[in-house]
Amino acid sequence: MTYISLIEKLDAFVRKYYRNKALKGVLLATAIVTGGFLLLAVTEYFGRFGVMGRTVLFWSFTILAAGVIGKMIIIPLLHIARLGKIISHEDASKIVGDHFPEVKDKLLNTLQLQGQIANHDEKSDLNVDLLIASVEQRTLELSPIPFTSAIDIKENARYLKYAIGPIVVLFSVLIWRPSVVSEPAERLIQHRTSFEAPSPFRFVVVSVPLKAPVGEGFDFVVRVEGSVVPSTVYLEEGENRYRMERLRGGLFKYVFTSLRSDAYFRCSANGWNSPEYTLLALPVPRVLEFSLGATPPSYTGLEYIDQTNHGDVVVPEGTTIRWECRVKDSDEFRIRVGDSLVETENITGRIYAASWRAEATVPYWLVPENKDLGAVDSMRFSLRVVADRRPVIKVVELEDSTTRQLRYFTGGVSDDYGFTKLVFAVKKAGEKSPNYTLLDRPSGKTDEFFFTWDMKSLELSAGDAVEYWLEVWDNDGVNGFKSSKTSTRVFSAPDENELLEERDEANEEIEASIEDAVEKAEELRREMEAFKERLREEREMDWQDKRALEELLKKQEELRKKIDEVKKANEIKNEKLNEFSPQEERIMEKQNELQKLMDEVMSDELRELYKKMQELMEAMDPDEIQKQLEKMDVGQDALEKELDRALEQFKQLEWEVKMDETVKKLKELAEKQRDLAEKTEKEELPSEDLKSAQDSLNKAFEDIQKKIDELEKDNKELENPNPMLNSEDDEKSIQEDQKESSEELDKGKEKKASEKQKSAAEKMEELAQRMESMQMESESEDEQEDMDALRALLENIITLSFDEEKLMGELGKTENQDPRYVIHGQTQRSLKDEAKMVADSLFALSLRVRQLAGAVNREIGLVNHHMEKALGGFGDRKTAQITMNQQYVMTSFNNLALLLDEALQQMQKKQECKNPGSGNCSKPGGSGSKPSPKAGDMKKMQEALGKKLEAMKKKMGENSNKGESGKRGSGMSKELAEMAAQQAALRQMAKQKAQELNEDGSGDGGEMKKIAEEMEDLERDLINRNVDIATLERQRNILSRLLEAEEAERIRGEKDERKSRVGDQTLHPDSPQMIDYLRNKANELELLRTVPADLVPYYRDKVNDYFNTLGDKPEVLIP
Structure with missing residues (x-):
């Protein structure tokens, strides 16, 4: 063990030393702080100190607790980390030496020796090695001793009781009465709060x-x-x-x-x-202000919508909407449209913007939000989107009263914003796609349209069908153009049988209406006669007379309406009959002639007389009313005759049409019979089918037999029955062949059946040809007979005219007391009787001849009327009255001559046109019509007549200077007659032109009618030999008006084919028969050069006969 190890052991001892001290501090601090807290809480609980007291106690306890914890816990813990002043190794060695007896001072001495070694100076005499050896020895001795054992941590257990006691007390109080601790603790913690x-x-x-x-x-x-x-x-x-x-x-x-x-x-x-x-x-998030801008689609034509603080809006589909909102107290802003959130853009801190394309009606919300409240103040509005609706079309269809092929459509279209097109679609049966006609594009949002559809361009035949409708498209720029159409309508052209049924029904109604009109006319004439008798016996009219007159006028009006209805009904019938099954040209010509007759049944003069009578009723003047009734006598009589004539010719035409249809059906049946015979011969069909087909043909022939019987019955009802073929034997033979063929088919003998079928077909065809030939021959013979009768009547009328003229001349030379006056009266009566016979014959002829104008019967009535007046004057020998009426008689005779001559020319021309290759027809081989006169041509002829007038005025002036003003030569009389005739012809042309211009209802013929009236005044001047300055001025006025009419005609742009040469209009060549007839009467024509001056009016009406011999003169005018 080294010295370093020894030091490490000492360091470990020091650390344990301070750990032990910290643990002791925790136990003691816990006891002190807990006890102090309990003491403080109890003190406050019972003392309830004020703010100052609690503040002192709070901070005192806090400082005490902080000091105890710092001193006893925190400082030892810092020393463990060798922070602060800690004990030295020497102090630690003393503590260890005190604990271990074997150590005592050894550890301390070792540290001191090591200190000497560390502080050794080389100059000192101290033996260092010896010191080191001593230290090592001591260290080795101390190595087995555990220094840390000198500190016993368990000794701190004795302090545990000091900590546990206060803690147990604290928890006991908290369990028993927590308020003792919690309330004062709360008050102490909130020591600045007053409790x-x-x-x-x-x-x-x-x-x-x-x-x-x-x-x-x-x-x-x-x-x-x-x-x-x-x-x-x-x-x-x-x-x-x-x-x-x-x-x-x-x-x-x-x-x-x-x-x-x-x-x-x-x-x-x-x-x-x-x-x-x-x-x-x-703070509540809210919208302070917002604006809404809506931009509708451009096709709507709507203006930009700008709203402020008003969120409900109605817009068309496809509109772009933009919001700009200014908010307050908002951290975020949203717009919710229906179930969708619209992305918003923060323009500035408080302004948001968003856009949306409106496609459906939804509610929407402006939603400001903040972190405290979220979205509490959203604004709900309605966004109503109006979808572009389909266009609406309504139409009213009207059928023309005269033709089923002309339809009038009037209606209206409406849409939200406008239209792209309007079409009329037509689809014929069998066609895959319709044909479209683009109409004028409607304007605006609502518009009306008017459209006329003429089906004639489709060339429909009987039985054809066609679908049609109107369709309109809107201008929807969002979803695409949408269309709406009217219900599909179907027009089915009536088949042949339906047309015939309609015609027969219409004919029955028209015939009944004519008969009713005849009865009304007769009744009206009787009442007029009775009323005239009452007026002759009374000088003044009372209220009963006025009422009778009102009834008379009422019946006149009813008769007029009835006649107009008949005329219109016949016109409509003809139009409808020819729409899908055009009649033969011969029948159509007769239909037109009959329609013209009906148009002229009631003359314009009679209508004017009716109107004049209405005006006279207000004045209640018996004399004037009497005179007016006398004027109406002639017209009323002529009206009855014209109605009888119309009824008879209507029946005749109806019979002819039915005859043609019967012949046509017989021919068709013969063809079907022949086809069936071929199929039977070839056995193309089973016997049962052939038998069924033959039975059907048998039934069809029975129907034709019924038609023939009906024709015979209707023919007998005519005034002049038509010759009819006796076809009973032929019908019986055909029936027998058909019957035998059916029997042979029953037996299965197709060959024999085929022979009988062929025989029946040949007999049918032969019968049809015979019937057709007889009808044509009869018609030709009748026309020739009528022409001969017309010539004879014309000759009689001319003779009567000359006789009347002769009597008038002789009467003018006879004095009132002359015995010859009586003879002249007898002659007048004789002429009246002869005129009556001519009138009866002429009326009978008019029942057959359609070319005779309605004016014929009126002129006959005038002849009878004025002859009766002339006879009345013979009793009192009133020569002036007799002469005046005789002059009227001659005028009517000459008018009749003109009318009959015109009718004769028409009949001759018609007869010539039946011969193919004749050059006298406007349409060779067929019938033609007189070319329409032109204003320019009439102007040229009027100019030529004006030059003659000026020459005549000059000649009359020269004669006056010579003292010859009281007489005129025959040459001057002839010239006046020629000019009167020319003017009459021009007047007729002007009248015809006016009628043609007024046919379309435009009223363009009004100016030409005025010209005709002025021409009549000029004509009257010529008749009365009154050629003066006023006459020439009238001539100039006529020329001026004709010049204006010529310019108007040029503007109207008549087609080139309607133009014709002047000669074609001015010259009307006569038939050779009429020229021969007039040449034989040359001695009568010589009278034109010798008649007295006061008989010049005769020339006005006689000139037509005269000019028949002068057809090579271009200036001669014949109407």
């Missing part, structure tokens, strides 16, 4: 924690516990004292309302106070 003396009860706060958001209320609830519970508890806040509300179970409540800042208060009861409480007012 009241313990009361018999205590306050326990129930509503914890004591925190509430700023601006909100807080229910403070405290429970009073103790042996005695006070009945009243107060809450003291500053100088304010509030009584708390008592609840059950010792609970008391006070409500803090609208907390603004921290509240400091305590509870008080029976003189005892609770500790002071603090209610913390926590």
Whole structure:
């Protein structure tokens, strides 16, 4: 063992020495501190010192405890770490020597010897080696001795009792009465807090924690516990004292309302106070201000929406919304839209922004938050998104009253924001895709549309079907364009049978309406006669007369409406009949002629008379009403005749159409029978199918037989029955062949059945041809007979006209007392009787001839009327009255001549057009129509007539200067007659042009009608030989108006094919038969050069016969 080992053993001894000392200090310090604490607690428990006393005691105990712990525990622990002043090796050796007797001073001496060695000076005489040897010897001797055993730690056990005693007492007190320790300990620890003396009860706060958001209320609830519970508890806040509300179970409540800042208060009861409480007012995160901006999709056309502090918004789908919010007391800000969180951007410390694309209606919240309260004050708003709805389309469809192929659509479309297109779709049966017609794009959000659909371009046939609808697209820029369409409608063209049924029903209604109109006309005429008789017997009209007149006018109006209805119904029937199954050109021509007849049944003159009668009723003048009724007599009589004529020709045309249909069906049945015969011969079908097909054809032929029977029945009802083929034997033979073929098919004998079928087919075809031939031959013969009759009547009318003219001339030379006056009266009566026979014959002819204008019967009525008036004048020998009426008679005769001649020309032209290759037709091989006159051509002809007028005025002036103003030569009379005829023709052209221009309802013919009226005034001047300055001025006015009409016509841009040469309009060549007839009457035409001057009006109406011999003169005008 070395000296170093010896030192290490001493160091170990020192450390154990201080450990023992620290352990002793712990036991003693525990005893001192615990005992002191118990003493201090008991002292405070019983002494209840004030703040100063508790502060002294607290710090005294704290200093004492710190000193004891530092001295007894902390310092020994520091010495163990060799910190501070510790004992030396010499002191330690003494302690070891004292403990071990065998050591005594050895250890100390060894340390001293080692010290001498360490302090040895080379100059000294000390023997170092001897010292070292001595130290080593001693060290070796001391090595077996355990120095640390000198300290016995167990000896500290005697101090344990001092520590355990206070601890046991402390724990006993805590278990027995903890308040003895805890309460004073609390008061001592909170020595600066004032504590009241313990009361018999205590306050326990129930509503914890004591925190509430700023601006909100807080229910403070405290429970009073103790042996005695006070009945009243107060809450003291500053100088304010509030009584708390008592609840059950010792609970008391006070409500803090609208907390603004921290509240400091305590509870008080029976003189005892609770500790002071603090209610913390926590700042609430909130939105101070926000703005909302919405940008709708551009296609909507809506303006930008800007709202401040108003969060509810209604926007269209696809709108971009942006919020900007300014918050307070908020650590974080969020926006929740429905179930989604919107990412927000912190622009500045207190301002947040976010954007969202609105696609559905949802609520949304603005949510500010902070760490104390979280999200307690969120703001809820509504985001209502209006989806782009489908466009709406509504349409009303109207069918044209005259044709089923013309439809009118009117309707409206509406959408949220606008449209891209509107189309009309049509799909014919069998087509895969429809055809679209792009209509005008609707504008705005709502718009109306009007559309006319003419199906004629589809060229539908009977039985065809077509689907159609309207479809509109919106301008949705978010989801894509959406469309809506009307319900798909189907137009089915009626088949042949339906068309025939409709026609037959319409014909029955029209026929019944005409018969009803005839009855009304007859009844009206009888009542007019009776009313006239009443007026002759009365000088003044009373209320009964007025009422009778009102009834008369009412019936006149009813008759007018009935006639208009008949005319319209027939027009509509014709239109509908020809829509899907066009009639033959021959039948269509007759339909047009009959329609024209119906249009003219009630003349414009009679309508004007009806209107005039309405005006006279207000004046209640019997004389004027009497005169008006007399004027209406002629028109009323003509109306009845025209109605009878229309009814008869309607029946005739109906019969002809049915005959054509029967022939057509018979031909079709013959073709079907022939086809079935071929199939039977080739045995293409089973016997049962062939038998069924033959039975069907048998039934079809029975239907045709019924049609033939109906034709025979209808023919007998006509005034002039048509010749009909006696087909009973042919029908019977056909029936027998069909019956035998069916029997042979029953027996399975197809060959024999086929022979009978072929025979039946041939007989059917032969019968159809015979019926058709007979109808055509009969029609041709009837036309020739009618033309011959018309020529004869024309000759009779001309003869009567000359006879009337001759009588008028002789009467003008006869004095009132001359015995010949009576003879002249008898001659007038004879002429009246002859005119009556001509009138009856002409009316009978008009029932057959459609070309005769309706004016024929009116002119006949005027002839009879004025002849009756002329006869009445013979009794009193009123020559002036007789002459005036005779002149009217001649005018009507000449008008009749013009009308009959025009009808005859039309019939001749029609007959010529039936011969293919004839050059006299506007459409060779068929019927044509007179070209429409043009304003420019009429202007040129009026200019030529004006030049003649100026020359005539100049010639009349020269004659006046020569003293010949009282007479005119035959040449001048002829020229006046020619000019009157030319002007009459021009007037007719103008009238025709006005009618054509007004056909479309545009009213463009109004100006031409005024021109015709001025032409009539000029014509009257020529007839009355009144050619003066006013006449020339009227001529210039007509030219000016024609010039304006020519310009208007140019603007309308009539098609080139409607243009024709002036000669084509001015020259109307007569038929060779009429030219021969007029040449045979050359002696009558010579009278034109010799008639007296006062008979010039005759020339106005006679010129047509005269100019038939002058067809090579281009200036001659014939209407």
